[in-house]
Amino acid sequence: MKFDIRETARERVILCAHRGIFGGNIPCNTIASFDFAIAEGADMVELDVTKSADGELFVFHPGMERRQFCRDVSIRKMNAAEVRELKLCNVDGAGTELGVNTLDEVLEHLKDRCYINIDKFGDCPADIIACVKRHDMKDQIILKCSPREENLAVIEAYAPDIQFLPVIKADNGCHEMMKRKNINYIGSELLFTSEEDETASEAYRETLRRDGKLTWVNAIVYDYRAVLAAGHSDDAAILGDPEFGWGWCADRFDIIQTDWIGSLSRYLEKTGRRYRK
Numbered sequence: 001m002k003f004d005i006r007e008t009a010r011e012r013v014i015l016c017a018h019r020g021i022f023g024g025n026i027p028c029n030t031i032a033s034f035d036f037a038i039a040e041g042a043d044m045v046e047l048d049v050t051k052s053a054d055g056e057l058f059v060f061h062p063g064m065e066r067r068q069f070c071r072d073v074s075i076r077k078m079n080a081a082e083v084r085e086l087k088l089c090n091v092d093g094a095g096t097e098l099g100v101n102t103l104d105e106v107l108e109h110l111k112d113r114c115y116i117n118i119d120k121f122g123d124c125p126a127d128i129i130a131c132v133k134r135h136d137m138k139d140q141i142i143l144k145c146s147p148r149e150e151n152l153a154v155i156e157a158y159a160p161d162i163q164f165l166p167v168i169k170a171d172n173g174c175h176e177m178m179k180r181k182n183i184n185y186i187g188s189e190l191l192f193t194s195e196e197d198e199t200a201s202e203a204y205r206e207t208l209r210r211d212g213k214l215t216w217v218n219a220i221v222y223d224y225r226a227v228l229a230a231g232h233s234d235d236a237a238i239l240g241d242p243e244f245g246w247g248w249c250a251d252r253f254d255i256i257q258t259d260w261i262g263s264l265s266r267y268l269e270k271t272g273r274r275y276r277k
Helices: 005-011 031-039 065-069 080-084 103-110 125-134 149-158 174-180 202-210 234-238 242-250 261-270
Strands: 014-018 044-047 049-051 057-059 115-118 141-145 163-168 187-190 214-218 255-258
Touching: 005 014, 005 214, 014 031, 014 115, 014 261, 031 044, 031 103, 057 103, 057 125, 103 125, 125 149, 163 174, 187 202, 202 214, 234 242, 234 261, 242 255, 242 261, 255 261
Parallel strands: 014 044, 014 255, 044 115, 115 141, 141 163, 163 187, 187 214, 214 255
Antiparallel strands: 049 057
């Protein structure tokens, strides 16, 4: 299967499932959560990576052990054999039969099926890139982190050919700087607390668009105090105003990250927004 994210964005709004689809007895960042997300219409899944003490890469959000295992453990302090013995908990804190998948397992399972956004890339870049190249999947992968100089130096050193999105709240010269870097810069994840912010403006999106760059918006709400898209969120959509929550995002951005992939996909289909005219 051929993956060309710019061509995909010309065809349709790209929908990214934040840590897959999880809830009930299905924990996030698992193969089960990713399979469900794809079945519900995800073009892309977002995942996190944590490295064990002996160097194995696991698909797990760093620091979430207490919530997801209901135990005081740390994958970073455990060896891989110990991590494989862990079982994830469901939303009620009850144990499940699901363990933590390795990045190798997840990449092989998702090969030729969807785009994959690897978050927390900066924690172990060389290992992650080696894994991506081992599976020959660079066209499916999108790396994402803040455009701090130390992060960009790592990307230039380890992943100049793999697609990358800086995460920004204000440009401050970022776009022009990124164009000069030896990085496969495909666009930006834009954060904004107000529609008046630079990163929310049509003028800024047009600047990126003119240079062939994609725009990513977050409908997710991981903390109500951390406003990511001026209130145009999953919460707004599912609590009664999908036009404000999702329609606004779909009319302006190329990629939407959501925790409600099926509902978002169906809403965009219903309103004629899923595919570009």
